[in-house]
Amino acid sequence: MNAPGLLIGAARSSSGKTTLTLGLMRALTRRGLRVAPVKCGPDYIDPAFHAAATGRDGVNLDSWAMEAHLIESLAAKVSAGADIVLAEGAMGLFDGAPGGAAGVGASADIAALLGWPVVLIHDVTGQGQTAAAIVRGVAGHDARVKVAGVVLNRVGSERHRRLAGEAIEALGLPVFGALPRNERVSLPERHLGLVQAGETQGLDERLEALADFIEAHVDVDVIVACATIAATSNVIPDASRKRSDRESSVTPDAPVAAVDSRSPAPRASGMTGVVATAPPAQRIAVARDDAFSFFYPHLAQNWRDAGAEVFFFSPLADAAPPEDCDLCWLPGGYPELHAGRLSAAQGFMKGLRRFAQRGWLHGECGGYMVLGRALIDAAGEAHEMAGLLELETSFARRKLHLGYRQARLAADHPLGAVGVRLRGHEFHYATVLREEGAPFALARDAYSDDERPAGLATNGVSGSFFHLLA
Incomplete structure (x- = not known):
């Protein structure tokens, strides 16, 4: 049970x-x-x-x-x-x-x-x-x-x-x-x-x-x-x-309804584990450190359950995405607090550019900003980013963007064919100064049927402020 x-x-x-x-x-x-x-x-x-x-x-x-x-x-x-x-x-x-x-x-x-x-x-x-x-x-x-x-x-x-x-x-x-x-x-x-x-x-x-x-x-x-x-x-x-x-006091010697750890707990419907869907790639590199920490563990687990392999690396340690991976995923986080270090991490930046020549790169929120041309921090200082998308963002001019989003893929993508719908959310303070090119998706919030272009996608590189949940 x-x-x-x-x-x-x-x-x-x-x-x-x-x-x-x-x-x-x-x-x-x-x-x-x-x-x-x-x-x-x-x-x-x-x-x-x-x-x-x-x-x-x-x-x-x-x-x-x-x-x-x-x-x-x-x-x-x-x-x-x-x-x-x-x-x-x-x-x-x-x-x-x-x-x-x-x-x-x-x-x-x-x-x-x-x-x-x-x-x-x-x-x-x-x-x-x-x-x-x-x-x-x-x-x-x-x-x-x-x-x-x-x-x-x-x-x-x-x-x-x-x-x-x-x-x-x-x-x-x-x-x-x-x-x-x-x-x-x-x-x-x-x-x-x-x-x-x-x-x-x-x-x-x-x-x-x-x-x-x-x-x-x-x-x-x-x-x-x-x-x-x-x-x-x-x-x-x-x-x-x-x-x-009290008859129901709890002590370490009397654990609460302990579950046998040798087998997974069943769902009420009799199924176990996460329902697996097709992973976006076979070998997936995911950035993970203080600048890229906004990644839902159930996504990695779902991908693994579907047969994919997931590998983590640290851009702040100047690590490049593993070259034997098919997809590189840059999650959100706090790149604005580490913009100088990221800009100076040439092993990481050059690795992204090399990866884009043979695999697919996708960035969510903070990861999306890092794939752009420049990121301006809260003090107004501009930092050069990967330059793989025509995007410039700023934290010197902050505005809150918050809420659930339903996104429809604007073109075929590792996440699905054109038109596939994704559910997630948006939560950031960045202001977009320049965003030019074909969109990654068409997105709407929970209170409107009005779809608007979201993010960018070109030549195997994509991203948006949209965070995938399901």
Whole structure:
């Protein structure tokens, strides 16, 4: 059977989902439990923190971009050999967009599809009993979704905790804990979100501090029991019972519904693993370092399951893509923060130009910018790039571009024949100064049928700001 799962959700962004999720992940991991991490929605940064907290790679699940069978398959694969799956929601629990493959892209869709109860973390800043009205609305909004209980966040005092907590408990919803205001447990941020896990100084100590913080103020045992009990029944454990009286406390000697790690966990439909589709090439080189870190692991796994080989290399280490590969994939990331180093990495740049003469090069977002003529950083300094596409971009003039995208290939491509539709998203601040040539795809957002040219493609080199999800 699959490991039991639990989703951390909220009424809005910046409510404390990441704080609670990372704290729980590390707290359970150091107890000896095998925690499988999941991020709902399109996000590259949070999963790296999840991996650091648990020691296990996770997966992104997105109901707008992915069909239900792919979501179920990925969830089954990540839960194999785990004791519990912890999923971090995105934005508000029901926030999404129309026209999705298996839903609207809301975290609630994932909880409903996989039968995971939701622990709601609610920021009570500026609220007392009104918090109960908001929680009541969230808990009753969608009959498919079971809210198991609530954790209060940014509580100012014991009186504040009682005002909000007792009003919520009067609804019949347990309050699993209350986090006091504490800016010392926050993680550093930059323009696309948190500073990447690999660049966060003292990350392990920060994660330990988060785990200590959650253990001190939240009933971790009863939250875990919610997942195990919900996997077999609709009963939510009583958070008001004393720890010593509880029947469902979790220790490393009594793991939660452990899965036999010798075999993959089955999907509810009887299938296992990721549904394989034709890979874009047989041997695929993927750039991976601090400048090119925005790559979804399930894509590489899907390609491997379909028989392809995937090889990683580091442009910041001045490595060229392996010459025996058929496709070079440059993911997004933060090339604007490393533009000088990339421009000076002539082994990498010359390697790209050589590769373009015999294989296919594709760049997503940051990778797309590196394939262009020039990249202007936030200080206004221009850096020469590979010069394989007629593209110039700038971070000196920033504008946010954000949202789901459906793209239709404008010509035959390793990803498919002309007209094949891809689902993904766009998230960047770059401004395009010049973009000339045939488009890679025709793309539209979730709110319009108006297709517009996206990216460029010429002579075996292509790219766009579009990030592929499915």
